[in-house]
Amino acid sequence: MIELRNVSLRYGSREVLKNVSLTIEDRTIKAILGPSGVGKSTIIKLMLGLIKPTSGQVLIDDVDITHLSEVELFPIRQKMGIVFQGNALFDSMTITENMSFFLRENLNLSEDEIRRRVQEQIKFAGLEGYEDSLPDRLSGGMKKRVAIGRALIFHPKMILFDEPTAGLDPVSSKKILDLIARLQREIGLGAVLVTHILSDVFAVADSVAVLYQGEIIFNDAPQKLYESAHPFIASFLANPED
Ligand SMILES: Nc1ncnc2c1ncn2[C@@H]1O[C@H](COP(=O)(O)OP(=O)(O)OP(=O)(O)O)[C@@H](O)[C@H]1O
Ligand SMILES: [Mg+2]
Structure with a gap:
């Protein structure tokens, strides 16, 4: 609350x-x-x-x-997950890297667990096939979904x-x-x-x-x-x- x-x-x-x-x-x-x-x-x-x-x-x-x-x-x-007004994605990182970055930096999780969580969000956000794309290949709506996935990855x-x-x-x-x-x-x-x-x-x-x-x-x-x-x-x- x-x-x-x-x-x-x-x-x-x-x-x-x-x-x-x-x-x-x-x-x-x-x-x-x-x-x-x-x-x-x-x-x-x-x-x-x-x-x-x-x-x-x-x-x-x-x-x-x-x-x-x-x-x-x-x-x-x-x-609390946060989805910023301008998404705040890293332009030089792939969708997978964008989603896993803060998780890897901040929680002591195994690479298997990180991969599992990224997959979970990719699937939920409907971003299958874009795992290795850079953000600028994506539409505005897809970028927003990446930002949402990144926010949710901490559960x-x-x-x-x-x-x-x-x-x-x-x-x-x-x-x-x-x-x-x-x-x-x-x-x-x-x-x-x-x-x-x-x-x-x-x-x-x-x-x-x-x-x-x-x-x-x-x-x-x-x-x-x-x-x-x-x-x-x-x-x-x-x-x-x-
Ligand atoms: N760090 C700051 N220093 C001084 N003034 C600020 C600062 N951050 C925001 N403001 C001012 O405070 C007011 C509220 O800003 P805020 O960004 O919260 O509004 P907002 O409702 O989110 O606006 P927008 O619809 O543009 O996103 C604005 O007038 C803004 O110019
Ligand atoms: Mg604002």
Whole structure:
């Protein structure tokens, strides 16, 4: 379970997050919806302990990670896979090497076990035949699936997606969203889905928090968005592409 308790964050004099409280239960998919630049990626970095809040606390499975050191954070971070906004693949490494790199660096596993885990992810992501390809031979949707495989290879219980469908065509987007839904259904994986795309939310999220001007202005089931009287939500529903 991931919990933000009254989290505020400043970059210099700019207050990006104001008293944000959020809970993400295991096995559920929570979308965080908000316009560009609102602080969505910042929330993901806070959950991983990559940045510290100016005030408030971040808890992972009831452990306050706010003041933990890098070494102390290591076992916490293993519980959460991360799929970055731009995938962050290594261009000079094959798909297999991309998927196994962090595993080999960080866990003391046998080469057999590493190979087994890579195969498991290649199969799950539908990337058979591309094991030895470099990322630039792959489409945007396939690169995203490699990034998802790399995140899953540690067998996390939560996965954090930063704008997983941004820049993808509708067919590739649907494949990624289907994969996210399958992860929850088949292996009980919880997810945080940061997005500015409304249809992502309706496709897979159990609940959605809307972030606007640094604050959570809505936190409920996606269908309840239509009952919100907040002017930003009303205009967002009317013009979802804005
Ligand atoms: N290291 C930093 N130093 C100063 N300002 C930053 C830093 N990182 C982000 N910001 C600013 O904080 C705000 C929130 O950034 P963040 O990347 O979290 O937004 P976002 O919602 O993910 O945006 P996008 O839709 O572009 O991905 C932005 O205005 C950004 O310019
Ligand atoms: Mg972002």
